Amino acid sequence: MIEKSKHLFERAQQSIPGGVNSPVRAFKSVGGTPLFIKKAKGAYLYDADDNRYIDYIASWGPMILGHAHDEVVKAIQEQALSSTSYGAPTELEIEMAELIISMVPNVDLIRMVSSGTEACMSAIRLARGYTGKNKIIKFEGCYHGHADSFLVKAGSGVATLNIQTVPGVTAGVANDTLTCAYNDLAAVEQLVEENKNQIAAIIVEPVAGNMGCILPQPGFLEGLRRICDKENIVFIFDEVMTGFRLAPGGAQEKLHVNADLVTYGKVIGGGMPVGAFGGKKEIMQHIAPLGNVYQAGTLSGNPIAMIAGYTTLKILKDHPHIYHELEEKTIYLRDNLHRVFLETKIPFVINQFGSMISVHFSNHAVNDFGSAASANNELFKKYFHAMLQRGIYLPPSAFESWFLNNVLTKEDLDNTIEATRESLSEIL
Numbered sequence: 001m002i003e004k005s006k007h008l009f010e011r012a013q014q015s016i017p018g019g020v021n022s023p024v025r026a027f028k029s030v031g032g033t034p035l036f037i038k039k040a041k042g043a044y045l046y047d048a049d050d051n052r053y054i055d056y057i058a059s060w061g062p063m064i065l066g067h068a069h070d071e072v073v074k075a076i077q078e079q080a081l082s083s084t085s086y087g088a089p090t091e092l093e094i095e096m097a098e099l100i101i102s103m104v105p106n107v108d109l110i111r112m113v114s115s116g117t118e119a120c121m122s123a124i125r126l127a128r129g130y131t132g133k134n135k136i137i138k139f140e141g142c143y144h145g146h147a148d149s150f151l152v153k154a155g156s157g158v159a160t161l162n163i164q165t166v167p168g169v170t171a172g173v174a175n176d177t178l179t180c181a182y183n184d185l186a187a188v189e190q191l192v193e194e195n196k197n198q199i200a201a202i203i204v205e206p207v208a209g210n211m212g213c214i215l216p217q218p219g220f221l222e223g224l225r226r227i228c229d230k231e232n233i234v235f236i237f238d239e240v241m242t243g244f245r246l247a248p249g250g251a252q253e254k255l256h257v258n259a260d261l262v263t264y265g266k267v268i269g270g271g272m273p274v275g276a277f278g279g280k281k282e283i284m285q286h287i288a289p290l291g292n293v294y295q296a297g298t299l300s301g302n303p304i305a306m307i308a309g310y311t312t313l314k315i316l317k318d319h320p321h322i323y324h325e326l327e328e329k330t331i332y333l334r335d336n337l338h339r340v341f342l343e344t345k346i347p348f349v350i351n352q353f354g355s356m357i358s359v360h361f362s363n364h365a366v367n368d369f370g371s372a373a374s375a376n377n378e379l380f381k382k383y384f385h386a387m388l389q390r391g392i393y394l395p396p397s398a399f400e401s402w403f404l405n406n407v408l409t410k411e412d413l414d415n416t417i418e419a420t421r422e423s424l425s426e427i428l
C-alpha cells in the first residue's frame, strides 16, 4: 500500500519539475512511484503510508551513523537557539577546519561550501587559476556534480537518464573537458600527450560510486599520480562519496595515494548541505581573499551545517572501529548475496569496497562505465521493485552504489539476504 505516496507524487508534479528536486529520486529508470518519506530513524525509512524500509541509500551517503542520531540532533537543536546563520566568521568553523585537517592527509587549508557540486566546481577553477591551463580530464561514468564542466559523459542521474549531451552546456565548456574510460591509464597518457601543457587537472573518484561501485585497479591511481607529477597537472580526488566513509582520512588514507586537491561532501555535513575543498597551502593560497581565484558563499560555513558535520566527524574520529564494523557488515552482505545469487543461474557481479557495494547483472567484470552500462538493467529494475515490496530500499538505479550505515543490525542484513532470495525466485 503506497496510496499516499501516489497522491503526493501526482500533487508534486503540479509544482515541482518531475515532482522531485533531484532527478534520480523520481524512479524514472526503475519505473513506478517514488516513495515520499515522512521520517527516518536509525537504519529505517518510513514512507507517507507508514511502511518501514531498511535504508541502503543513507541519503546517498551522509547518514553513515544512521538517521536522527541522538548526538547530532541535539547539537543541531542547541545551535538553532543561537540563530541559524550570521554571515560572519565563527569559532565553530575553525574547529571544523582543524578537525578535518587532523583527519585527512594532504590538506593544509580547507574552504567550506554548501554542496559537492560547489566543491568540485571550485576545485577545478582553482586548478585552472593555479596552473594557468584550461583543460581537464575526467572519467566516463564519474560524477562530480552538475557544474557545466562535469556534465560530459557523467555518471549518476545523467547516466541513469541516458543523457548523452546536456543541452545548456556550451561547446566551449564541453571542449575543455576531456574524458577517458575509468581504469584506462594508457588512454590518459595518450590524451595528456595530445594536449601537452594544456591540462590543468585530472579529477577522479578514487573509488567510483556513480556507475555502481567500481574499484580502481591496482596501479591506476598511482599511475595518474605519476602523470600529474611529470606534467605539472593538479591531481584532484573527488572524495564527496568516499571522504570520511572509507576511512577517517578517506580514500587517500585507505589507498595510500596522495592528491593535490580533495573535494568533500555528503558525510562531511552529517545530513546538512555541506561541501568542502582543500589541499596543499601552495595551491589553496590562490583562493580569495588570499589570492585572486574567486569563490564565495552566503551560507558557506553555516553554523547549523557546521555543527551537524562537526558532530558526525568527531564521532567517526573518536570511534575508528566504526569503519571496521561497517566493512565487516558489508563483506557479510556481499558474501551472502553472492551465495544467494549463485543458487540461481543468472550472471551477476558484486563489487564492494569498504561500506560501498553494488550488484550488476553481468557475466563479465564491471570496472568501467562501458561494462556497467552493458549489464542487464531490466533485471535490476525487477530486483529493485521486488526488494522494495519486501521493505528493502536500494538505490533506484544500477548506476548508484549502495551505502551501509553503522546502525544496521545482523538481523537487518539477514532480512536483506532473505528478501533477495525471495525476490530472485519471484522475478526469474
Ligand SMILES: *Cc1c(COP(=O)(O)O)cnc(C)c1O
Pocket (backbone or CB within 6 Å): 114, 115, 116, 117, 118, 120, 143, 144, 145, 146, 205, 209, 210, 238, 239, 240, 241, 265, 266, 275
Ligand atoms: C554526490 C556527488 C557529487 C555532488 O555532490 P552534491 O552535493 O550532490 O552537489 C560530486 N561528486 C561525487 C563523487 C558525488 O558522489
